[in-house]
Amino acid sequence: xxxxxxxxxxxxxxxxxxxxxxxxxxxxxxxxxxxxxxxxxxxxxxxxxxxxxxxxxxxxxxxxxxxxxxxxxxxxxxxxxxxxxxxxxxxxxxxxxxxxxxxxxxxxxxxxxxxxxxxxxxxxxxxxxxxxxxxxxxxxxxxxxxxxxxxxxxxxxxxxxxxxxxxxxxxxxxxxxxxxx
Amino acid sequence: xxxxxxxxxxxxxxxxxxxxxxxxxxxxxxxxxxxxxxxxxxxxxxxxxxxxxxxxxxxxxxxxxxxxxxxxxxxxxxxxxxxxxxxxxxxxxxxxxxxxxxxxxxxxxxxxxxxxxxxxxxxxxxxxxxxxxxxxxxxxxxxxxxxxxxxxxxxxxxxxxxxxxxxxxxxxxxxxxxxxxxxxxxxxxxxxxxxxxxxxxxxxxxxxxxxxxxxxxxxxxxxxxxxxxxxxxxxxxxxxxxxxxxxxxxxxxxxxxxxxxxxxxxxxxxxxxxxxxxxxxxxxxxxxxxxxxxxxxxxxxxxxxxxxxxxxxxxxxxxxxxxxxxxxxxxxxxxxxxxxxxxxxxxxxxxxxxxxxxxxxxxxxxxxxxxxxxxxxxxxxxxxxxxxxxxxxxxxxxxxxxxxxxxxxxxxxxxxxxxxxxxxxxxxxxxxxxxxxxxxxxxxxxxxxxxxxxxxxxxxxxxxxxxxxxxxxxxxxxxxxxxxx
Numbered sequence: 001x002x003x004x005x006x007x008x009x010x011x012x013x014x015x016x017x018x019x020x021x022x023x024x025x026x027x028x029x030x031x032x033x034x035x036x037x038x039x040x041x042x043x044x045x046x047x048x049x050x051x052x053x054x055x056x057x058x059x060x061x062x063x064x065x066x067x068x069x070x071x072x073x074x075x076x077x078x079x080x081x082x083x084x085x086x087x088x089x090x091x092x093x094x095x096x097x098x099x100x101x102x103x104x105x106x107x108x109x110x111x112x113x114x115x116x117x118x119x120x121x122x123x124x125x126x127x128x129x130x131x132x133x134x135x136x137x138x139x140x141x142x143x144x145x146x147x148x149x150x151x152x153x154x155x156x157x158x159x160x161x162x163x164x165x166x167x168x169x170x171x172x173x174x175x176x177x178x179x180x181x
Numbered sequence: 182x183x184x185x186x187x188x189x190x191x192x193x194x195x196x197x198x199x200x201x202x203x204x205x206x207x208x209x210x211x212x213x214x215x216x217x218x219x220x221x222x223x224x225x226x227x228x229x230x231x232x233x234x235x236x237x238x239x240x241x242x243x244x245x246x247x248x249x250x251x252x253x254x255x256x257x258x259x260x261x262x263x264x265x266x267x268x269x270x271x272x273x274x275x276x277x278x279x280x281x282x283x284x285x286x287x288x289x290x291x292x293x294x295x296x297x298x299x300x301x302x303x304x305x306x307x308x309x310x311x312x313x314x315x316x317x318x319x320x321x322x323x324x325x326x327x328x329x330x331x332x333x334x335x336x337x338x339x340x341x342x343x344x345x346x347x348x349x350x351x352x353x354x355x356x357x358x359x360x361x362x363x364x365x366x367x368x369x370x371x372x373x374x375x376x377x378x379x380x381x382x383x384x385x386x387x388x389x390x391x392x393x394x395x396x397x398x399x400x401x402x403x404x405x406x407x408x409x410x411x412x413x414x415x416x417x418x419x420x421x422x423x424x425x426x427x428x429x430x431x432x433x434x435x436x437x438x439x440x441x442x443x444x445x446x447x448x449x450x451x452x453x454x455x456x457x458x459x460x461x462x463x464x465x466x467x468x469x470x471x472x473x474x475x476x477x478x479x480x481x482x483x484x485x486x487x488x489x490x491x492x493x494x495x496x497x498x499x500x501x502x503x504x505x506x507x508x509x510x511x512x513x514x515x516x517x518x519x520x521x522x523x524x525x526x527x528x529x530x531x532x533x534x535x536x537x538x539x540x541x542x543x544x545x546x547x548x549x550x551x552x553x554x555x556x557x558x559x560x561x562x563x564x565x566x567x568x569x570x571x572x573x574x575x576x577x578x579x580x581x582x583x584x585x586x587x588x589x590x591x592x593x594x595x596x597x598x599x600x601x602x603x604x605x606x607x608x609x610x611x612x613x614x615x616x617x618x619x620x621x622x623x624x625x626x627x628x629x630x631x632x633x634x635x636x637x638x639x640x641x642x643x644x645x646x647x648x649x650x651x652x653x654x655x656x657x658x659x660x661x662x663x664x665x666x
Contacts, residue, residue: 015237024225028223037226041226044229052241116212117219117222163213
C-alpha cells in the first residue's frame with residue numbers, strides 16, 4: 001500500500017495504519033447513516049479505494065482522520081443525492097447490551113435507545129451530520145468542524161442544540177407515554 | 182398477582198420514577214451515555230474489513246508494479262556509443278523470447294492442460310428474492326448487470342452499485358444479456374398481466390460506468406420487441422451466440438416442460454422461406470453456446486432412481502448435460518452436471534452435485550461426533566474445445582458414458598454452519614447425546630448460477646447463504662495438469 005506520510009500529529013502514518021485505525025469508524029458512520037447495510041458496506045469500500053488512490057497527494061494540512069472523513073462524508077452526500085430519499089435507520093436492529101444486570105433496566109435502556117434513534121431521524125440535517133460524525137465517526141469537535149467546513153464553536157453550538165432538541169423530544173414522548181398510560 | 186408482588190415490576194411506574202430521578206440529576210449526562218450506546222448498536226462488518234484489506238493490498242501491488250515498470254522505462258534512455266551492444270542485447274532478447282514461445286507451444290500441445298482456480302473475490306451480497314440473479318457482462322468484463330426484484334442493477338468491478346433502473350409500474354425486467362460487441366442488450370420484460378416478451382435495446386458506442394444508467398433508462402423506453410412469449414410461459418437464461426447473430430433462451434412453465442429456443446436476430450436468414458426466425462432445440466434449460474456457434478450445451482432434468490430406504494436425502498432429480506447441434510438437432514450426452522457455461526477458451530464449466538460430509542465436532546479419540554451430510558454443488562471445468570465438431574467421444578465411467586467425470590474443481594458452494602446445524606448440536610448436547618450422529622438437511626447447498634466472463638479469465642458464481650445471495654468472481658488460469666481432484 002502507499003508509502004508513509006506525515007500527518008499533523010507529527011507521526012508517520014502509512015495507509016495500512018490509517019485503514020486499521022479508521023475502518024470501524026468509517027463503516028459504522030456509513031452503516032448508521034445509509035438505510036441499506038449492503039450499500040453502506042459498498043460505500044465503505046468506495047471510500048477506502050478513493051482514499052488509497054489519493055493518499056500520495058495528502059500533504060498533512062489537516063489530520064488524516066479529517067481528510068478521510070471528508071471523503072467519507074462527501075461519498076455519503078453523493079449517494080443520498082442519487083437516491084433522493086430520506087434516511088431510514090430503523091432497519092438497523094437495536095442489539096445493544098445495556099450493560100445492566102437488572103431486566104427492567106435493560107428493557108428501559110433498549111426502549112430508550114430505540115426511541116432515541118427514532119428521534120435522531122427527525123432532527124435537522126446539520127444536527128444529524130454533527131451527531132453522526134461525533135458518535136459514529138469518533139471525531140473531535142475540531143475535526144468535525146474541519147470536515148464540515150464550519151468553525152469549532154459553531155459545531156459545539158450545533159451539538160449542544162442537537163442534544164437539547166433530543167432531550168425535549170424525548171421529554172415530550174415520555175409525557176405522551178405517561179398520559180397514554 | 183399478590184404472590185408475585187416481589188417478582189413483577191410495574192414498568193410504567195418504574196419508568197416514571199426513573200424519569201423523575203433523571204430530571205433531578207440532569208438529563209444531559211444520560212443522553213450522552215445513550216448516544217454512546219446508540220453507537221454500539223451499529224455493528225461493524227468484520228468480514229468486509231478483511232476482504233477490503235486484501236483488495237486494497239492487491240490494488241496497491243498492481244499500482245506498484247506499474248510504477249516500477251514506468252520507472253524502468255524512464256531510466257532506459259539511449260546513450261551515444263552504446264547502440265551496438267544494445268542492438269546485440271535486443272537481438273538476444275528477441276531470440277530468447279521466440280525460443281520460449283516455441284517451447285511453450287510444444288509443451289502446451291504435449292502436456293495435458295487444465296483450468297485451475299485462483300483467487301475468489303466476493304463482489305456483492307444481495308437480499309435474496311425468488312428469481313435467480315444471472316449476471317451479464319460488458320465486453321471488457323468491467324460492468325456487470327443483473328436483475329433484482331424486477332429492476333436492472335449495474336455493478337462495477339469492485340461490486341459498487343449504481344441506482345437501480347426500475348421498470349414502469351406493473352412491469353419487470355428479467356435475464357439481461359449483453360451482446361458480444363457490447364452494442365446491444367437483450368432482456369425479457371414482464372408486462373402488466375404477467376405475459377412476457379423479449380426486447381432489444383441499442384446502446385451507443387461511448388457508454389461508460391458513469392453514464393450507462395442514464396443511457397439505459399432512455400433506451401429502455403424505445404426498446405424493440407423481438408419476440409412475444411406465449412401467455413403463462415416464463416423466459417430465462419437469455420444468452421447471445423458468440424458471433425452476436427442469435428439468442429438462445431429457455432421458455433416454459435417453471436418446474437417442468439421447459440424448452441430451449443434459438444432466436445435469430447440478424448446476420449443469418451431463417452432456414453427456409455416461411456419458417457419462423459425462432460425455433461426450438463428441444464427440451465432443456467440453461468443453454469450455452471459453443472465458441473464456434475455450431476452447437477449448444479443444454480441441461481435436462483430426470484427423476485432420480487429411488488435411493489435406499491435408510492440412506493440420506495438424495496437428490497430427487499438428476500441433471501444431465503447434452504450437446505445439441507444447432508442446425509441438425511443431433512444430440513450427444515456429455516454426462517451428469519448442471520448450469521453449463523462454455524467459455525471462449527474451450528472449457529465447459531458446470532456444477533457437479535455430490536453428497537458432502539462436514540464434521541461439526543469430534544470425540545476425544547479424534548473421530549467425528551456430530552456431522553452434517555448435505556448435497557453440495559462444486560463448480561468444475563473440462564476442456565471440450567472451441568469447435569463442437571471436435572468434442573471427443575465420451576468415455577465409459579461406471580454405468581454411464583461421460584465426458585464430465587473428473588472435471589477440475591474451481592469452486593465449492595460450501596457454507597459455514599448455519600442456525601439449523603448449531604441448534605441441532607445444542608439440542609444434542611442439552612440431551613446429553615455423546616455418540617456420533619449425522620444430520621441430513623433437506624435443502625441442497627449449491628450454486629444458483631455460474632458463468633464465464635467475456636474473455637473466460639474468470640467465472641462468476643451466485644450462491645445463497647441464508648437470506649442473501651453472494652455474487653463472486655473466481656479467477657481461472659490454464660496450467661499443466663497435475664492431478665485430478
